[in-house]
Each structure stands twice: as C-alpha cells, then as structure tokens.
Amino acid sequence: MFKTFRIMLDRIKKAQEMMEAACKTLGRRINIMEVCGTHTVSIFRNGIKSALPEKLKLLSGPGCPVCVTDQSYIDTVLQLADRDDCVIATYGDMIRVPGKGGSLETKPRANVKVVLSSEDALQLAKDNPNKNVVFVAVGFETTAPATAVVVKEAGEQGIDNFYILSGHKLVVPAMRALLSAKNNNIDAFLCPGHVSVIIGYGAFAEIVDDFGRPCVVAGFEPMQIIEGLAEICRQLSAGKAELKSMYAAVVTEQGNTAAQKIIAECFEPAHGYWRGLGKIEKSTLKLRDKYSRFDALKRFNLAEIPGEERKGCRCGEVLCGLIEPPQCSLFERTCTPEEPVGACMVSSEGACAAWFKYWRRKRREQ
Amino acid sequence: MVQVLAKEKTRAMTAKHDRILLAHGGGGQLSDDLIRRHILPKLKNDTLAELADSAKLNLPSGRICFTTDSYVVKPLFFNGGDIGKLAVCGTVNDLAVAGSKPLALSLSLIIEDGLEFELLEKILTSIAQAASQNKVNIVTGDTKTVEAGAADKIFINTAGIGVRLPGVELGCDRITPGDKIIINGTIGDHGMTIILQREGIKFESQLRSDCAGLADLTCKLLEKTGGIKFMRDPTRGGLAATLNEASRTSGLSIEIREADIPVNPTVQAAADMLGFDVLEIANEGKFVAIVSPESADECLNICRNHPLGADAALIGQVVQTRDIPTVELITRIGGKRIVQMPYGRELPRIC
Amino acid sequence: MAIPARIIELDKDIAVVDAMGNRFKAKTTLLPEAKIGNLVLIHAGFAISLVDEEEAKTTWELLAEIAKFERIPNNVSG
Numbered sequence: 098m099f100k101t102f103r104i105m106l107d108r109i110k111k112a113q114e115m116m117e118a119a120c121k122t123l124g125r126r127i128n129i130m131e132v133c134g135t136h137t138v139s140i141f142r143n144g145i146k147s148a149l150p151e152k153l154k155l156l157s158g159p160g161c162p163v164c165v166t167d168q169s170y171i172d173t174v175l176q177l178a179d180r181d182d183c184v185i186a187t188y189g190d191m192i193r194v195p196g197k198g199g200s201l202e203t204k205p206r207a208n209v210k211v212v213l214s215s216e217d218a219l220q221l222a223k224d225n226p227n228k229n230v231v232f233v234a235v236g237f238e239t240t241a242p243a244t245a246v247v248v249k250e251a252g253e254q255g256i257d258n259f260y261i262l263s264g265h266k267l268v269v270p271a272m273r274a275l276l277s278a279k280n281n282n283i284d285a286f287l288c289p290g291h292v293s294v295i296i297g298y299g300a301f302a303e304i305v306d307d308f309g310r311p312c313v314v315a316g317f318e319p320m321q322i323i324e325g326l327a328e329i330c331r332q333l334s335a336g337k338a339e340l341k342s343m344y345a346a347v348v349t350e351q352g353n354t355a356a357q358k359i360i361a362e363c364f365e366p367a368h369g370y371w372r373g374l375g376k377i378e379k380s381t382l383k384l385r386d387k388y389s390r391f392d393a394l395k396r397f398n399l400a401e402i403p404g405e406e407r408k409g410c411r412c413g414e415v416l417c418g419l420i421e422p423p424q425c426s427l428f429e430r431t432c433t434p435e436e437p438v439g440a441c442m443v444s445s446e447g448a449c450a451a452w453f454k455y456w457r458r459k460r461r462e463q
Numbered sequence: 464m465v466q467v468l469a470k471e472k473t474r475a476m477t478a479k480h481d482r483i484l485l486a487h488g489g490g491g492q493l494s495d496d497l498i499r500r501h502i503l504p505k506l507k508n509d510t511l512a513e514l515a516d517s518a519k520l521n522l523p524s525g526r527i528c529f530t531t532d533s534y535v536v537k538p539l540f541f542n543g544g545d546i547g548k549l550a551v552c553g554t555v556n557d558l559a560v561a562g563s564k565p566l567a568l569s570l571s572l573i574i575e576d577g578l579e580f581e582l583l584e585k586i587l588t589s590i591a592q593a594a595s596q597n598k599v600n601i602v603t604g605d606t607k608t609v610e611a612g613a614a615d616k617i618f619i620n621t622a623g624i625g626v627r628l629p630g631v632e633l634g635c636d637r638i639t640p641g642d643k644i645i646i647n648g649t650i651g652d653h654g655m656t657i658i659l660q661r662e663g664i665k666f667e668s669q670l671r672s673d674c675a676g677l678a679d680l681t682c683k684l685l686e687k688t689g690g691i692k693f694m695r696d697p698t699r700g701g702l703a704a705t706l707n708e709a710s711r712t713s714g715l716s717i718e719i720r721e722a723d724i725p726v727n728p729t730v731q732a733a734a735d736m737l738g739f740d741v742l743e744i745a746n747e748g749k750f751v752a753i754v755s756p757e758s759a760d761e762c763l764n765i766c767r768n769h770p771l772g773a774d775a776a777l778i779g780q781v782v783q784t785r786d787i788p789t790v791e792l793i794t795r796i797g798g799k800r801i802v803q804m805p806y807g808r809e810l811p812r813i814c
Numbered sequence: 815m816a817i818p819a820r821i822i823e824l825d826k827d828i829a830v831v832d833a834m835g836n837r838f839k840a841k842t843t844l845l846p847e848a849k850i851g852n853l854v855l856i857h858a859g860f861a862i863s864l865v866d867e868e869e870a871k872t873t874w875e876l877l878a879e880i881a882k883f884e885r886i887p888n889n890v891s892g
Contacts (some may be wrong), residue, residue, distance in 0.1 A: 240857070243844075349864075
C-alpha cells in the first residue's frame with residue numbers, strides 16, 4: 098500500500114464509523130438527498146453506495162439539468178431543429194433526449210451542432226450569418242453565467258442571428274419545493290459543489306434556517322463525498338442542522354460575485370416547469386427585457402406546448418427521490434441507455450443511467 | 464476502354480500526378496505504375512516482387528493462425544501513428560494474442576479518387592516501417608480505386624498469417640478461479656488521442672496513440688513462462704469489452720482494482736472533460752493476459768523489461784461466479800461497482 | 815464536469831489553460847482576478863473559480879493520481 102492511499106483509506110474508515118454511529122443513535126433509516134448530477138455519477142462510479150451502512154439511504158434528487166428539463170422545452174427545441182433556417186447549438190448531453198418526432202440526434206445533421214462552450218455557439222452565429230443559431234441553454238447556476246456572457250457579447254457586438262432558448266434552472270427553489278411536499282422523507286442535503294462555486298454556500302442557509310435540515314457542500318472526489326456524508330451524520334447524531342462547506346478549495350460563502358452579477362444583468366427569475374416537480378415559482382431564468390431580442394421563444398413566436406410524458410415513465414418520482422430506478426417497471430426492460438424512454442436514462446448524469454451502468458446486476462432470468 | 468487507356472498512358476508519361484485517379488485502380492498502365500513505382504519499392508520483399516496472383520508460402524503443417532481486419536480510422540494521421548501503422552500493428556496484434564508468431568500479411572487498399580499522392584506515400588512508408596519493425600512481410604496485395612464520395616480517402620484491409628508457438632494453447636476454457644489479470648501498460652491512450660484530434664476540439668495535447676505491434680513481447684512471454692491461459696487486445700470497447708467477453712465466454716467472474724489500473728493522467732483529464740470512461744476507450748498497443756497465479760510475477764517482470772511493457776500491472780483476478788458472470792470493479796475507496804459491456808455507443812472509426 | 819487547469823497564457827479574458835497536458839482555450843470573463851500561473855476550475859469553456867492548491871492537496875485525487883503514476887510498480891502481493 099502506498100502512503101497517499103493509506104491516508105485516504107484511514108479517513109474513509111473514520112467517516113464510515115461516524116455514519117454507523119448516527120444510524121445507531123437515530124435508530125431508523127437516514128435519508129440524505131444529493132441534488133447534483135455529477136454527485137450522482139460519482140457516487141455510483143466510485144461504488145460509494147456499497148461503502149455506506151445499510152440504514153443510510155442516498156436519494157438522488159433533481160440535480161441533473163437535462164433530466165429536469167420538462168418535455169415542452171425538448172419538443173420546442175425539436176421543432177426548431179426541423180427548420181432549415183435554424184442551426185441548433187447544444188451541449189452534448191441533450192442530443193439523445195427523446196421528444197415529439199425523435200431527438201436532436203435524428204434531425205438533419207446540418208441543423209444540429211454539438212458545442213463544448215457557449216462561446217462556440219456564438220462563433221457559430223458569426224460564421225453562419227444566413228442562419229439563425231439557437232443555443233440550447235440548459236443547466237443550473239454553474240452553467241448560466243456562460244450563457245449570460247455570450248448574450249452580453251452578442252449585444253455588444255451587434256450579432257443579430259444568435260438566440261437562446263433558456264432552460265436554466267435554480268437549485269435552491271427546487272430544494273424548497275421538495276421539502277414543502279408532504280410526502281418528503283429528506284433528512285439532509287448533500288449540496289452541489291460547482292453550483293456552490295457560483296452561488297456561494299451561503300445560499301443554502303435558508304434551507305437550514307427555514308426547514309431545519311443539515312446542508313453540506315461537498316466536492317466530487319469519492320473521499321469528499323464520503324466525508325460530506327459523515328459530516329451530515331455527525332450533525333444528525335447531535336440533533337443539529339448546520340450549514341457547512343467541505344469544498345474550501347473552490348467554494349466560498351459568497352460565491353463568484355462576477356458570475357452572479359452577469360446572471361442578474363441578463364436574466365431574471367421566473368416560474369418554470371420542472372419534470373417531476375411541476376411548476377415552481379422563481380425557479381428558472383428568463384432573459385430580461387433588455388436582452389429579450391435574443392430569446393428564441395420570442396423570435397420564433399413559440400408558445401410553450403405542454404409536454405407529454407411517455408406512458409409508464411416515472412422519471413418524475415425518481416427525480417424527487419421517491420422511488421429508485423428499479424422500481425419503475427420500464428427500467429432495463431423497455432427503457433435502456435440504447436432505447437431510453439425518459440430523460441433520467443438518456444442523460445449521462447441521470448439516476449437511471451447511472452444505476453443501469455454501474456449498479457445493476459443482471460438476473461439469471463434475463 | 465482501349466481509347467481511355469491510351470489517353471491515360473499519355474497523361475502518365477507527360478504529367479506528374481499528384482492525386483490518385485480512378486484509373487489507378489483500373490488494372491492498366493496507371494495501376495502498374497502505382498504498384499511498381501510507389502508500392503513495391505517501399506515494401507521490398509521477394510515474394511511481393513513476384514507480383515503473382517497469390518503468394519506462395521512454406522508453412523509448418525497444422526498450427527497456423529489466420530486473421531483479418533479492416534481499418535477505417537478517422538483522422539488518417541494522428542499523434543503516435545496513422546492508418547498504415549495501425550493496419551499492420553492491429554493485425555500483428557491479433558496474431559500475437561492468439562499465441563502465434565506473425566509471418567506474413569496481405570495488404571488491400573481501397574482509395575478514393577482524388578486522394579493526394581503525398582498522403583498515400585506517407586501511408587505506404589508507414590506501412591513499410593511498421594512491417595519491418597514487426598518483422599513481417601507484406602507478401603500479397605490489392606489496390607482498388609472508387610469514385611469520389613464512395614470511400615473516405617482510404618480504407619485498408621490486412622489479413623495475416625502466424626505460426627502458433629509450440630505447446631501454446633490459449634483459450635477461455637483454460638481460465639480458472641484464482642487466475643491473475645495483467646495488462647502491459649496504460650489504457651485509453653489511442654481512443655482519447657483520436658477523439659481529441661477528430662472532433663475539432665481545439666486541444667493541443669501530449670496525448671499519443673499507443674499504436675504498436677506486440678508480437679515480440681507476447682512471444683517472449685509465451686516462450687519463457689507456461690502459465691499464460693488467455694490473451695486479447697482491448698481495441699474497440701476497451702478493457703471493459705475485453706474483460707466482459709472473457710467473463711461471458713468462460714462463465715467466470717472477474718474482479719479488478721481501480722487503483723491498480725495504469726492510466727496516464729493526461730488521458731484521465733481529457734476523458735473527465737469529455738465525459739468518457741477510460742475503461743471503454745480503445746487501445747492499440749495493449750494486451751490483457753489472464754495467467755496462472757504462480758506465473759504472474761514472472762510475467763510482470765518480463766513485461767517491465769520490455770519497452771512496450773514498462774507500465775505493466777496486475778489489475779485483478781478471476782473469481783467464482785455467484786449468479787451471473789460479472790465484471791466488478793473495486794474502486795479506489797474500496798467500494799464496488801459493475802463494469803458493463805459497453806453499449807456500442809463508443810466512437811465510430813476509431814481503428 | 816468542471817476540471818482544474820493551470821493558466822499558461824492570458825490575453826485580456828482569453829486564456830490558454832493546461833489540464834494535465836491537455837491545452838485548450840478558455841475564457842476568464844467570470845474570473846477577472848485570474849492571472850497566469852493560477853490553477854482554476856474550468857466549466858463549459860469558462861474559468862469559474864480559483865483553486866486553493868493547499869486545500870486541494872488534502873482532498874483532490876488528482877494529486878494522488880500523479881503519485882500513482884510515478885510510483886514503483888507493485889507485485890502480486892499488492
């Protein structure tokens with residue numbers, strides 16, 4: 098064994114002891130919800146579930162931005178992708194999400210471009226002056242600033258063929274909505290690391306104050322996640338609910354103020370529809386009037402078509418942590434990564450996809 | 464037809480071609496020109512020089528390996544290799560992991576009308592170098608040209624014959640619980656190099672494909688130790704696919720330890736950024752060997768004393784199956800998770 | 815997924831960053847205080863935070879990764 102690993106394993110052991118102690122003290126199942134798609138993947142990929150005490154349950158929450166994007170948004174994007182005067186610029190994880198008439202992947206290749214950065218989308222508009230470039234702006238507060246920057250740049254540079262379809266969502270309102278639901282069983286939150294980089298860990302104080310739930314921000318390395326869970330257990334054992342960040346390398350209490358400023362300049366909070374959670378007030382970002390000319394909905398005169406969930410799809414319940422993927426009858430039978438029915442299976446950060454890829458053991462009868 | 468050929472002949476004599484024309488595959492003057500002036504001189508060997516319809520080889524009776532692969536990699540040239548090198552090494556490796564010493568290769572080129580001669584020359588030089596380094600001869604071949612758009616620049620097929628080493632019997636049926644799993648170096652290098660170069664992702668990277676012929680190393684291993692039961696090269700689908708195949712065919716389960724799998728930090732960082740799993744990424748200079756526990760140490764030593772095995776590692780073992788043959792990963796923190804057979808969504812045209 | 819990278823070139827808000835040997839362009843518009851030599855967190859083409867290297871050393875596997883790559887290889891008994 099080598100020194101680095103020895104130290105790490107000792108710390109993990111200590112964390113596991115703390116978790117066992119909490120389970121014993123409380124004498125019941127502990128439910129901790131993680132609200133970040135990257136946490137979901139890291140937890141599965143690192144086999145963290147197998148390292149936790151049996152009574153400690155990790156609930157996967159609405160932390161995957163692609164998964165919580167409601168069907169109407171997806172259908173709108175697909176509508177635009179059918180138009181030959183449009184080029185859809187999107188982050189990669191959206192292209193396989195199924196909707197009316199297929200997915201972005203099945204649309205004419207010339208009409209859809211995968212980009213790694215919002216800047217690439219803006220460049221696409223500059224390079225193709227005779228096309229309307231529509232940027233599929235999906236993501237939480239980590240990604241929203243990148244969209245705001247290019248909207249501002251488009252304004253300053255007078256780019257008139259660049260639009261965004263804003264699907265940006267805010268994490269804290271979703272957490273509040275979850276806790277306001279009567280059937281919730283959430284004891285504490287493992288808070289998203291990179292959203293916190295932007296909004297600051299202080300943003301979760303209202304969850305602690307108003308709902309009395311421990312909120313601990315953790316990074317994405319397995320050790321950070323385990324120690325984050327242990328800290329939550331320490332608080333629960335002591336009957337406390339505190340706000341704590343264990344990701345001091347990049348997270349501060351106030352967050353990235355330059356990013357917050359640019360979000361506020363371009364966007365304002367508006368009500369929005371979340372898959373699984375329904376309508377949540379002030380939970381999405383809408384372009385301010387000053388920048389409304391970049392709003393694809395306005396430009397193309399699109400109404401938000403109510404989306405239809407596919408029959409039998411229980412993504413909504415998975416996203417609220419109410420069921421685990423195998424409890425959905427479609428899971429691994431008719432809904433697989435190859436042929437996904439719902440967003441939770443198609444998104445690389447979805448709970449169903451993660452469960453399928455890293456956790457599911459095939460049964461003999463299959 | 465005669466008129467066309469006459470015209471081409473004149474063109475050949477009076478103008479220097481800088482691109483492949485359809486006529487270069489026509490079997491006439493230009494084809495002859497292509498073979499004698501461009502291909503033969505590079506791949507110099509007596510058998511090929513005969514330009515017979517078939518190569519005549521003298522082989523020991525009974526124990527032969529025979530394989531074929533086609534190469535459609537995009538881009539044609541990448542850091543650490545090109546389609547030509549790949550076409551030789553890939554087939555050499557298939558012979559090597561079957562427990563044979565590669566002897567001879569065939570080379571079949573399908574070239575798109577309009578391909579620059581300069582590119583073809585580079586590829587041929589590469590093929591010649593790779594063949595020489597791996598001590599194989601290209602003894603027979605074929606060249607065809609197709610209209611623009613019917614192929615993407617160039618497609619290559621190589622078939623190979625190897626002589627099975629005496630006393631060597633490799634196969635999944637030989638694997639037993641307790642056997643150890645060894646890999647000769649880092650994973651994911653080839654696939655990540657291709658992805659970065661292809662996608663126009665403006666990365667400049669130190670990444671290099673690990674494209675290399677393994678026969679020298681595998682033959683040494685097989686000659687010096689008797690404990691090797693099974694070998695495979697983890698190309699498309701990566702280590703995950705290879706281990707799942709071995710598990711499924713043998714009916715046994717496999718346990719590997721994440722901390723012991725060699726990965727270049729540059730490859731890991733690139734994979735993290737683009738959302739790939741290194742376990743599923745193609746390798747072109749690696750083999751997985753399943754060996755008896757007693758011979759594991761010696762196998763590792765032989766590998767580590769060879770340029771293509773410096774980072775060789777023991778990554779896991781074969782275990783009895785509880786329910787269904789499974790490949791399980793013990794993660795860095797001691798947790799467990801499944802390694803699935805990749806779903807076929809890996810990148811196209813990686814080799 | 816956001817990853818750490820070091821700024822090796824910087825011109826106004828356009829940077830070239832290096833992530834374990836992968837070099838690419840990123841923007842520092844959201845991190846005006848960034849300087850050449852800083853380790854930063856990159857997400858979707860933007861630097862979103864400085865990385866406190868001392869803090870990072872205590873938890874980031876990245877450095878354990880380096881330790882592993884440079885280590886003396888183990889034998890069967892490992």
